[in-house]
Amino acid sequence: MRRILQRRKHSRWMKLEAVLGIRIYNFSLFEKALRHPSVERNQTYGPLQSYERLEFLGDAILGAVVAEYLYKRFPEEMEGFLTDMRSKLVSGDACAKTARDLGLGEFVEFNPYVEPQGGYVNDSVLADCLESIIGAIHLDSGITNSRNFIHQHILERVDLQELVTKDDNYKSRLQEFVQSRGWSQPEYLVTDASGPPHDRIFTIHVYVDGDRLGKGQATSKKKAEQQAAHQALKFLSLGH
Numbered sequence: 001m002r003r004i005l006q007r008r009k010h011s012r013w014m015k016l017e018a019v020l021g022i023r024i025y026n027f028s029l030f031e032k033a034l035r036h037p038s039v040e041r042n043q044t045y046g047p048l049q050s051y052e053r054l055e056f057l058g059d060a061i062l063g064a065v066v067a068e069y070l071y072k073r074f075p076e077e078m079e080g081f082l083t084d085m086r087s088k089l090v091s092g093d094a095c096a097k098t099a100r101d102l103g104l105g106e107f108v109e110f111n112p113y114v115e116p117q118g119g120y121v122n123d124s125v126l127a128d129c130l131e132s133i134i135g136a137i138h139l140d141s142g143i144t145n146s147r148n149f150i151h152q153h154i155l156e157r158v159d160l161q162e163l164v165t166k167d168d169n170y171k172s173r174l175q176e177f178v179q180s181r182g183w184s185q186p187e188y189l190v191t192d193a194s195g196p197p198h199d200r201i202f203t204i205h206v207y208v209d210g211d212r213l214g215k216g217q218a219t220s221k222k223k224a225e226q227q228a229a230h231q232a233l234k235f236l237s238l239g240h
Contacts, residue, residue: 001099012107020103020133021152026140030053033136034104034129038111038198050130058135061143062090065150069120073160087165092223096123098154110170122199170229174206175238184209186232188225203230 017024024030037050066089070082099105105121108129138146172208175185194202202221206214206228213235216227228230 016107019034019107020137020149022137022141022145022149023208024140029140030133030135031109033109033132034071035109036111036125038196039109042143051128054135054139055128056132056135057138058133059090061134061138061146062095062131062150062154064175066090066155067148071154072158075181083205085163088166088168089158092123092127092220094158095127095130095153098157099126101157102130102153104129104133122219168226170226170233174229175231178208179231186213186229206232208232 013027013030016030029143032049033051033054035050037052038125039050063086066086067082070085071112072081073083100123104126108121108125134146134149137149144191151173161181171186178184178186187207188204189207190202190204193200194203195201199219200223201217203221204221204227205212206216206218206225214228214231214233216229216231
């Protein structure tokens with residue numbers, strides 16, 4: 001039985017290496033990078049054994065690598081432009097898309113009591129795991145390999161020109177619209193928060209002058225507010 005389990009584990013790491021396009025030296029780092037915080041509630045693992053610390057490190061590395069890339073790629077652009085582009089490239093949505101494209105969801109370890117139904121892993125967890133993987137690569141084989149991973153799987157797969165023209169800050173667009181008409185500022189209200197603490201789903205409605213114009217549901221309040229603003233813009237015939 002032990003040999004069977006060892007073979008399965010070896011096969012899992014070989015598959016992960018192929019997915020990430022890297023050589024793994026310290027497997028325990030990547031076990032931690034793919035361990036959801038819910039697992040810490042088991043007796044098997046103590047505190048600080050989930051991906052959260054590696055996520056913190058990976059987030060910083062991702063931001064720095066993307067910032068350097070944009071600085072060199074757009075030598076004539078001002079700081080505001082670079083900041084906006086970096087925000088788009090390292091957003092939760094962008095990280096989740098990369099993680100889903102790589103198929104990271106199948107490698108994430110959950111507490112059995114909160115195992116995703118149907119194997120579907122939500123975007124928030126996927127984004128966290130991508131950042132923790134970047135942190136693990138950095139500690140395992142250095143900044144050159146973590147930089148190469150970011151370039152290969154994120155920067156080289158995005159259409160920068162399309163990103164330049166993309167305006168997905170719906171809250172800002174809605175605010176500008178209502179200001180131009182002398183209406184009151186949009187008000188965002190949380191009307192529901194369901195699910196366990198580590199996997200909340202927030203429902204938010206946006207109101208203008210007392211009228212409800214949009215609704216959003218997401219794993220973060222910020223994302224739900226953007227969805228609500230987008231729906232409001234569509235209602236006002238401004239959304240795309």
